[in-house]
Amino acid sequence: MSFLDELGRELSRAGQDVMQGTRQTVDRVKLTAQIAEQERKIERAYAELGRRLYEAGGELSHEDYMLLSEPIDLAYDLIEQLREESTSSDADYCPMCGARLSGMAAFCSNCGESIERCKTCGRPISKSAIFCNFCGSRTNET
Numbered sequence: 838m839s840f841l842d843e844l845g846r847e848l849s850r851a852g853q854d855v856m857q858g859t860r861q862t863v864d865r866v867k868l869t870a871q872i873a874e875q876e877r878k879i880e881r882a883y884a885e886l887g888r889r890l891y892e893a894g895g896e897l898s899h900e901d902y903m904l905l906s907e908p909i910d911l912a913y914d915l916i917e918q919l920r921e922e923s924t925s926s927d928a929d930y931c932p933m934c935g936a937r938l939s940g941m942a943a944f945c946s947n948c949g950e951s952i953e954r955c956k957t958c959g960r961p962i963s964k965s966a967i968f969c970n971f972c973g974s975r976t977n978e979t
């Protein structure tokens with residue numbers, strides 16, 4: 838294989854790494870936004886429930902109560918699911934080989950690479966990274 842072919846392969850591989858890092862960040866941002874949206878829904882539903890309760894003089898029929906509390910239950914369920922999703926995607930992976938890391942492992946059990954972690958959020962970062970993929974803070978001190 839020619840030098841240029843090899844260089845091209847290296848570059849496209851680096852490009853894929855960047856893409857993957859970006860997608861991970863976007864997903865996390867999206868999940869956080871979805872959770873915030875559900876929390877707003879809950880607040881609105883609570884306000885509505887309170888207003889109806891006030892208008893009804895402190896007593897709601899069971900039907901009304903069910904009707905008004907259902908969106909709150911649904912939103913709480915959804916938040917639960919979103920939180921689970923965001924913590925499961927929070928698993929740490931080796932920046933070199935992509936293997937899943939156990940806990941705060943200092944070395945990858947798959948490729949033996951020493952794992953460097955972001956000083957801000959503690960997630961594993963690739964040694965060449967300038968910014969942390971997870972929290973966006975600068976990874977080098979200079």
Ligand SMILES: [Zn+2]
Nearest residue numbers: 931934945948
């Ligand atoms: Zn590894």
Ligand SMILES: [Zn+2]
Nearest residue numbers: 955958969972
């Ligand atoms: Zn970080």
